[in-house]
Amino acid sequence: MPEDRIKDIQNALAGSKKKFEWAYLLDSFRQEREREMTLDTTRAIIRLGGRSYECIDVPGHKELIKNMLTGASEARFAIVVIDIREGITPQTLRHLKIAKFLGIEKIIIAVNKCDLTKYVENEFTKLRKKIFEKAELVGYRTVHVIPIAAFFGDNVTIRSKKMTWYSGPTLGEVMTTFLVTPTVRTHKDVAIGIQDVCNRIIMGKIFIGQVKIHDTLTTVPRGEKIIVQKLWVGKSTVNTASVPAPVSMSGNGMKNVRRGDVLVKGHSVYFTNNMKATCVFIKSPSKKISIDANFNTSKAKIVGALKRFKPVVIEIILQKKIPILDTFIIRQNSEIIGMGRILRESHMHR
Amino acid sequence: MIHPKDMYTSTDTLKAESILILREAKAKFQNLALLWSGGKDSTALLALCREAFFNRIPFPVIHIDNGIDFPETYALRDELAKKWNINVLTAKSIIKEDKISGISCCGANKTEALKKLMEKEKFDGLIMGIRRDEHGIRAKERVFSPRNKNWKWDYKNQPMETWGYFSIDERADHHRIHPLLHWREIDIWHYIHENKVPTNPLYFAQNGERFRSLGCTRCTVAIRSEASSIPDIIDELGDTRLSERMGRAQDKEAESVMERLRVLGYM
Numbered sequence: 030m031p032e033d034r035i036k037d038i039q040n041a042l043a044g045s046k047k048k049f050e051w052a053y054l055l056d057s058f059r060q061e062r063e064r065e066m067t068l069d070t071t072r073a074i075i076r077l078g079g080r081s082y083e084c085i086d087v088p089g090h091k092e093l094i095k096n097m098l099t100g101a102s103e104a105r106f107a108i109v110v111i112d113i114r115e116g117i118t119p120q121t122l123r124h125l126k127i128a129k130f131l132g133i134e135k136i137i138i139a140v141n142k143c144d145l146t147k148y149v150e151n152e153f154t155k156l157r158k159k160i161f162e163k164a165e166l167v168g169y170r171t172v173h174v175i176p177i178a179a180f181f182g183d184n185v186t187i188r189s190k191k192m193t194w195y196s197g198p199t200l201g202e203v204m205t206t207f208l209v210t211p212t213v214r215t216h217k218d219v220a221i222g223i224q225d226v227c228n229r230i231i232m233g234k235i236f237i238g239q240v241k242i243h244d245t246l247t248t249v250p251r252g253e254k255i256i257v258q259k260l261w262v263g264k265s266t267v268n269t270a271s272v273p274a275p276v277s278m279s280g281n282g283m284k285n286v287r288r289g290d291v292l293v294k295g296h297s298v299y300f301t302n303n304m305k306a307t308c309v310f311i312k313s314p315s316k317k318i319s320i321d322a323n324f325n326t327s328k329a330k331i332v333g334a335l336k337r338f339k340p341v342v343i344e345i346i347l348q349k350k351i352p353i354l355d356t357f358i359i360r361q362n363s364e365i366i367g368m369g370r371i372l373r374e375s376h377m378h379r
Numbered sequence: 380m381i382h383p384k385d386m387y388t389s390t391d392t393l394k395a396e397s398i399l400i401l402r403e404a405k406a407k408f409q410n411l412a413l414l415w416s417g418g419k420d421s422t423a424l425l426a427l428c429r430e431a432f433f434n435r436i437p438f439p440v441i442h443i444d445n446g447i448d449f450p451e452t453y454a455l456r457d458e459l460a461k462k463w464n465i466n467v468l469t470a471k472s473i474i475k476e477d478k479i480s481g482i483s484c485c486g487a488n489k490t491e492a493l494k495k496l497m498e499k500e501k502f503d504g505l506i507m508g509i510r511r512d513e514h515g516i517r518a519k520e521r522v523f524s525p526r527n528k529n530w531k532w533d534y535k536n537q538p539m540e541t542w543g544y545f546s547i548d549e550r551a552d553h554h555r556i557h558p559l560l561h562w563r564e565i566d567i568w569h570y571i572h573e574n575k576v577p578t579n580p581l582y583f584a585q586n587g588e589r590f591r592s593l594g595c596t597r598c599t600v601a602i603r604s605e606a607s608s609i610p611d612i613i614d615e616l617g618d619t620r621l622s623e624r625m626g627r628a629q630d631k632e633a634e635s636v637m638e639r640l641r642v643l644g645y646m
Contacts, residue, residue, distance in 0.1 A: 058534065072561075363546065363549055
């Protein structure tokens with residue numbers, strides 16, 4: 030953390046009665062500091078074991094789930110912080126369920142403020158047992174539970190001298206094991222979403238696989254064949270490009286290609302107007318909603334009633350078929366009010 | 380997964396995300412413009428636009444000119460305009476001698492000048508090169524950030540964005556579009572180096588001093604440095620314990636100046 034920024038915070042607090050809290054480094058709105066709660070998501074880069082991590086801080090309160098989703102949907106793994114005096118709250122469970130929905134497989138549960146229970150082992154082990162039970166119900170069979178006292182740094186990156194009974198890894202040590210260099214998945218299938226067309230050059234983003242010069246791809250929805258003759262990533266000509274490169278292409282059969290089309294090889298795209306999906310809503314949808322997937326959009330209708338702020342399985346009827354890979358969002362007017370994942374078993378691949 | 384996000388070991392992933400944002404902005408807004416300040420971030424942003432739109436910059440580029448920018452900044456503006464065929468619009472702001480604190484100078488002068496130009500040109504999207512790691516308040520921004528009629532930033536109720544999809548508020552006067560939010564200072568230098576992006580010479584050390592962050596001549600202070608090339612700068616950033624904008628008067632925490640400025644429509 031930049032020294033001058035810490036000093037700035039200390040200066041800002043000098044006039045008030047508040048003492049320094051680490052949270053102020055991320056809670057930079059005046060209101061967040063006054064109310065002592067995170068209102069909106071933010072990010073900060075930390076260095077640990079020679080690597081950089083981008084930490085995404087998200088708020089916990091139910092009413093702020095939209096901000097939590099905004100941040101958490103970008104995460105690779107999650108650290109859920111629990112106050113040892115409060116234990117597992119409905120909020121903890123909601124966050125675990127949402128993390129599962131978002132596809133976050135690796136979870137650390139940091140049991141914080143152990144200083145306030147005098148670092149007693151029994152307080153922690155009782156809570157850990159409950160955490161394991163609840164986590165398994167949500168679908169997390171392995172979670173790392175770590176006793177910490179964040180204010181003093183115990184078991185964050187430095188082993189606690191007060192909790193010598195704990196022999197497991199520190200928070201930092203677990204984070205280091207989580208971060209493995211992503212292996213490039215060799216995927217036979219290809220899916221490229223088209224964002225823009227300009228002077229017969231089509232521009233898009235590779236969602237799945239790899240594209241090469243001379244590849245033949247099929248356009249969804251029209252089912253036409255196209256052959257890639259020239260390929261660019263940014264401004265540079267290339268022979269191959271893979272996820273997540275922004276590509277531009279020219280070639281044969283591209284004259285009907287437009288924004289929203291998906292170019293595919295293999296069977297990675299659903300093309301449907303009626304789907305079952307798991308969704309999380311931050312607002313109750315009105316009648317006029319639309320579904321956006323891969324730069325395409327369709328008006329849609331939801332069957333049945335639904336609850337907000339937690340994953341629910343629902344049926345969605347689309348006005349027209351659009352190509353969907355796996356995930357989509359729900360808009361009301363132009364505002365995002367929910368996000369969803371198609372249920373694989375209930376649909377045939379195209 | 381729709382939005383694969385790898386660690387920032389190279390600029391490729393960062394670039395892919397920025398290009399996606401720029402192309403989405405072009406698809407969703409009718410009348411875009413980009414705000415260029417003369418600094419490294421907005422110049423890197425111009426280079427990224429050329430990658431996103433096939434060597435073109437398909438919207439006008441605004442320079443808010445208070446008449447006291449550095450001569451090097453004006454020279455770079457004219458060089459880029461010619462080299463990259465940019466349609467530059469100048470928003471003239473008048474600086475008053477007695478107003479040099481952050482709020483009245485940046486707020487009153489620059490923001491007002493931009494407002495005037497916006498009223499005339501009716502832009503519905505303004506692309507800007509702010510980054511999260513510059514400042515705690517900027518770190519709270521969205522990629523598409525709505526501003527109402529009075530240009531207020533409703534930071535207590537920001538829209539949801541996820542998986543590379545962005546909300547649009549139909550009641551907004553305009554949206555700010557932030558394609559560089561996820562870049563760090565050092566990433567920008569790597570990108571500039573790899574792509575040979577023209578750079579304001581004020582960033583390079585002369586007589587033991589250089590600028591790390593550039594504003595106008597009034598509010599920018601040089602830092603002590605021997606870094607006279609981009610690799611030197613990258614090395615220097617590797618060990619620094621001081622934040623990038625420490626030489627910028629309008630950022631100081633004590634007065635929550637940045638929060639107030641941004642609420643009022645500052646960049």
